[in-house]
Amino acid sequence: MPKGFSVIFLFFSLFLSALEKERQDYGTIRKTYENLLKNDERAMPFVNKYIRKAKKEKDFEHLTQGYRDAVFFIKNEEKKLIYSDSMIYAALKSRDNDLIGLAYLGKGIIYYFNYKKFDDALNEYLKAYEHLKNTDDEYLKYKVIYHMGVVKSYLGYFSESKDHFEECLKFFSNKSGKKLHPNEVFNNKRGYFNTLHQLIICHRNLKNYAVADSLLDVGLREIVGKEEFRLEKSYFLKCKGISEYNHQNYKGAIDILNKAIPEILKVNDFATLSLIYSYLGRSYYKVDRDKERALNYFKKVDTIFNKQNFILPETRSNYEILINFYRKQKNTEKELLYTKQLLSVDSLLGKEFNFLTSRIHKEYDTKSLLDKRDVLERKNFFTWLLVIFFICLSAIFLTLYIFKYKKNKQMIIKYHALQKKLEKRHIESKEEPTFSEEKQSIISQEIYNDLVSKFKKFEEKEEFTTIGLTLNLLAAQFNTNTTYLSTFINETKGVNFKNYLNGLRIDYITNLLNTDRKYLNFTFDALAEKCGIATRQNFSDLFYEINGIRPKDFIKKKKEEQKNNDVK
Secondary structure: OHHHHHHHHHHHHHHHHHHHHHOOOHHHHHHOOOOOOOOOHHHHHHHHHHHHHHHHOOOHHHHHHHHHHHHHHOOOHHHHHHHHHHHHHHHHHHOOHHHHHHHHHHHHHHHHHHHOOHHHHHHHHHHHHHHHOOOOOHHHHHHHHHHHHHHHHHHOOHHHHHHHHHHHHHHHHHHHOOOOOHHHHHHHHHHHHHHHHHHHHHHHHOOOHHHHHHHHHHHHHHOOOOHHHHHHHHHHHHHHHHHHHHOOOHHHHHHHHHHHHHHHHHOOOHHHHHHHHHHHHHHHHHHOOOOHHHHHHHHHHHHHHHHHOOOOHHHOHHHHHHHHHHHHOOOHHHHHHHHHHHHHHHHHHHHHOHHHHOOOOOOOOOOHHHHHHHHHHHHHHHHHHHHHHHHHHHHHHHHHHHHHHHHHHHHHHHHHHHHHHHHHHHHOOOOOOOOOOOOOOOOOHHHHHHHHHHHHHHHHOOHHHOOOOOHHHHHHHOOOOHHHHHHHHHHHHOOOHHHHHHHHHHHHHHHHHHHOHHHHHOOHHHHHHHHOOOOHHHHHHHHHHHHOOOHHHHHHHHHHHHHHHHHO
């Protein structure tokens, strides 16, 4: 027994050891790669192990983290986007608003930094903010606000983005001085420097140069000696170089801008690089005689534009300098090349920076040849536009004419049909209703005969023209009840009381219009009142319903007919 027990115990220990290895905790796995740099794919085998473990355990919180790590360490930009979608899926499964917001934020950063798709990035940031606006994690919320401000700044909404950054700067400033975990201190300090950098950009573009320079001095002073923020310092140096250029210190600008390049190259921030190259080109253009070095920097910006399909509005003037330079050199080939590039740049800016583009002053006049081409194309376009307009106008008039012709033809047919109906009414004698036992329900012979006599007088005296006449009023007038009255009308007239009364009134007024020309000049209100109908609209509708033609059309045709007869 002891020996058997030992074997079982050994087997059980080995099983637990294997199980423990399989159940290696998430923190242990992450320690194998968390100190590697961004885009270092050596982390991916361990990241995939982390993801597999989270999938197996259906731990969506850790699965979200795993996909987030994959986005950070994978180098391929398309795969970053794929992993970000998986991160969003896992976060949504977790039903944790903080994780969902973080996932949308991550995808937005990829759109912004890797693709420069600003509208797409802003959409993701807005989704993130919806999930994080009530979060207890204030750092996460302000991180989203910061990135929304960055995109708005790139799109040219500098006043709006400035408000975002001022709000973030206040938060990061307050947090930086508090006792926090070293990682939190680092994140808040980096948030502070990045926000300060973005505020400088906003004020510079809003032409608040004094404010921008003041904030820049603060940033450069506070970042001294902080080696962990070398990249952030490079962004401040970039701003300082631009400021020196604006103060016409071109040699100083060249020196400072060159110092900013190395760290920015490491992270492949091609947007900032294109801006630095642009100001280096402008500075060299001011100090060099041969201009060749300046032109090379402008061409570097053009290379970024061709490769990334991206350009900042601030670098647009490079192309104007290139075009003017080659025009003076009488190098038509290169002048045309950069003219075409400028047209492509404006086309892209029109799409990506629609708000800002409208404010860019375009000083350069396009090459005369292209101008003539555009004029001819525009002239041809407007010619065709004019032709199309007249074709459409003719089609409209023709349609209206056909419609009017058909309508008039239908009106004539209806008018003659009504005339025949009126003639038939005049010729036919009205037979008095006779009592029938087959139809009898509740009315006796005596009551029936009495009602026949009263209805005859009612119609002869045209009492139906009384406005507001109801079944109850008529029953009281005939000294009977509504049941007898309603039954009599249904059995002898074949309609209910309302339709019987409307028929009498319309027949009456139609006959007057047809036989007495003075009524043709009455207003509809007067005609309605004459036959006992309360409103002109009701009169018009009933006339059309019973006669099949509108009263205005009947009157019009009747007047035409009488005019023709008068001429004869």
